[in-house]
Amino acid sequence: MEIKPGLQQQLALELKLTPALLQNIELLQLPVLELENLIKDEIEANPLIELEDEVEETHREQKENVESVWDFVVDGGNIFVKDDSEVFDPLTIKASPVSLRDRLLKQAHLEFEKDEFEIARFIIDNLDRKGFLAIPVEEVARSLSIPVDKVESVRKKVMHFDPVGCGAVSLVECLKVQAEELGVADKFIRAIEDMETLRKNRKRFLEKTGLTEEELDEFLNILKHLDPQPGMEAETVRITPDLIVYLEGDKPIVKILKTKTFSFRVNSSYLRSADTEKLKRYLTEKYQRALNLKKAIEQRNATLKAIGEAVFSHQIDFLKRGESAIRPLSYREIAEKLSIHESTISRAVKDKFVETPFGVYPFKVFFRRSVSGTSVDVIKEAIKEIIETEDKRKPLSDSKIATMLGKRGIKIARRTVAKYREEMGIPGAFERKEK
Numbered sequence: 427m428e429i430k431p432g433l434q435q436q437l438a439l440e441l442k443l444t445p446a447l448l449q450n451i452e453l454l455q456l457p458v459l460e461l462e463n464l465i466k467d468e469i470e471a472n473p474l475i476e477l478e479d480e481v482e483e484t485h486r487e488q489k490e491n492v493e494s495v496w497d498f499v500v501d502g503g504n505i506f507v508k509d510d511s512e513v514f515d516p517l518t519i520k521a522s523p524v525s526l527r528d529r530l531l532k533q534a535h536l537e538f539e540k541d542e543f544e545i546a547r548f549i550i551d552n553l554d555r556k557g558f559l560a561i562p563v564e565e566v567a568r569s570l571s572i573p574v575d576k577v578e579s580v581r582k583k584v585m586h587f588d589p590v591g592c593g594a595v596s597l598v599e600c601l602k603v604q605a606e607e608l609g610v611a612d613k614f615i616r617a618i619e620d621m622e623t624l625r626k627n628r629k630r631f632l633e634k635t636g637l638t639e640e641e642l643d644e645f646l647n648i649l650k651h652l653d654p655q656p657g658m659e660a661e662t663v664r665i666t667p668d669l670i671v672y673l674e675g676d677k678p679i680v681k682i683l684k685t686k687t688f689s690f691r692v693n694s695s696y697l698r699s700a701d702t703e704k705l706k707r708y709l710t711e712k713y714q715r716a717l718n719l720k721k722a723i724e725q726r727n728a729t730l731k732a733i734g735e736a737v738f739s740h741q742i743d744f745l746k747r748g749e750s751a752i753r754p755l756s757y758r759e760i761a762e763k764l765s766i767h768e769s770t771i772s773r774a775v776k777d778k779f780v781e782t783p784f785g786v787y788p789f790k791v792f793f794r795r796s797v798s799g800t801s802v803d804v805i806k807e808a809i810k811e812i813i814e815t816e817d818k819r820k821p822l823s824d825s826k827i828a829t830m831l832g833k834r835g836i837k838i839a840r841r842t843v844a845k846y847r848e849e850m851g852i853p854g855a856f857e858r859k860e861k
Contacts, residue, residue: 453726455651455773458668458683461723468719469690474709475716476693526557526592526657529788533587536749536791538580539841545570545580549593557592557657558600588777588788591656604652607776609769613637614645621649667781669734669789673745680734682727692716729766733774736760737792744792748784750849755793805836806846813852818860 453461469475527550534546548570554560563581567574584593585603594600598619605615617635624631632638637645670681697713700706737760738744743751757771775789812830816822822830824843831838847854 451773452651453722454729454770455776456726457666457777457779459666461726465690465719465723468716472712472716474693474696474712475690475719477690526553526589527551529589530584530587530592533788533791534584536752536794537583537587539839539845541841542580545572545577546584549577549581549584553592553657555657556655557589557594559593559595563595588790589653589656590776591653597654600656601649601652601654604656605648607772608648608651609767609772610648613641614648617645618649666779667786668778669730670781671734671738671745672783673742676742678735678738678742678745680731680738682731682734684727690720692720729770730774730778732764733760733771734780736763737789741792745783749787749791752792752794757793805831805838806850808834808836809843809846810850810852813847813858816858818858821855821858823855 453464456464469477530550530553531547534543534550538546545566548566549559552559552561552566559566559581563577564574566581567577570577581593585591585599586607587593590604590607591600594603598621601618601621602615605618613636617631617637620631620634623634628642632642666683668683670683672679692713694713697706697709700709737755740755740759741751741753743753757768761768761771775793778789779786780789780792808831809827812822812827824847825840827847828838828840828843831843844854852858
């Protein structure tokens with residue numbers, strides 16, 4: 427049988443990231459202050475972008491009967507002092523600086539029980555200025571007289587705190603954790619391990635990783651979004667919230683913080699006055715860029731607001747009682763509810779803060795892991811049920827309750843049983859004993 431070369435047509439679907447989509451992804455990741463700076467730079471570089479007149483903007487908002495963030499800040503009794511002479515600008519807020527240590531410890535307090543919290547605190551206290559663990563994991567284990575694997579378990583959770591990557595022992599580990607948080611494909615996460623090869627020999631890197639030239643460009647773009655020194659910028663930060671949430675009756679109200687530069691318009695009059703083909707091409711390009719930026723900001727705010735509403739509809743108990751009432755929640759649950767990808771949720775909450783009735787929190791705090799895959803509410807209900815059916819003359823100890831929960835597939839420590847029992851106002855075994 428003779429084989430001859432030939433041409434064949436084939437239809438195929440292929441996903442490509444357009445410049446507009448890439449801009450949407452980039453803006454979604456930016457906290458409000460960084461977005462403010464990006465818009466300022468764009469206004470300076472693009473003659474077709476103009477700030478809207480403040481009087482005109484105020485009139486338009488009143489006409490649309492839109493409640494401003496400034497109105498909420500006053501009505502909600504927050505810390506800001508009202509000044510009617512100025513447009514509300516978060517850059518003027520003089521918040522107390524928050525150290526990297528305090529920022530991480532607050533998250534550790536919400537994540538860990540007492541023993542694990544002590545391990546986390548030891549790790550956090552031994553981070554260098556870049557955010558890396560300054561001493562070997564084995565030294566941490568020796569200092570606390572605990573197994574190395576227990577230290578590793580806590581350290582890996584700390585690395586997922588905000589800022590992501592703090593607690594890593596190497597640059598590769600730090601970047602891989604950040605890539606995982608962004609939902610990056612596994613092939614790119616594995617490629618991070620061979621970055622040194624890429625620095626020396628591009629061709630050898632492609633052979634080792636199996637990436638194509640196009641995928642290499644995508645990989646390099648991913649690296650631009652990772653921070654090799656996560657502790658540096660966060661060492662002392664001025665926290666400005668990206669979202670504000672409060673209860674109105676039993677309904678959570680979520681508002682996206684907007685600054686003065688968010689209110690800009692695209693002036694197309696320059697296009698009509700262009701008298702040369704070259705100038706017309708230049709202005710057309712700037713005009714399209716300005717429109718894309720405006721749409722991207724609107725899309726960012728809409729996505730952030732939708733995620734915030736979904737999260738706080740789930741975390742409504744937190745809005746009533748505070749951080750002790752934060753319920754387990756995963757990126758997947760919100761992604762499924764909103765029909766968007768998990769990586770979009772991860773990008774949206776990254777480096778964002780939420781102003782709540784109980785203070786300012788990293789957005790990630792509200793995605794608390796469950797215990798043994800079971801929500802805290804279900805565990806509490808199981809504990810309550812076991813105690814209600816116990817022999818009152820021989821009440822069950824917390825250890826025995828933990829064992830019984832283990833038989834139901836809920837692996838939980840005795841101290842956790844004691845914590846949940848106390849939260850429900852149920853006394854210990856000695857107090858429950860009836861004669």
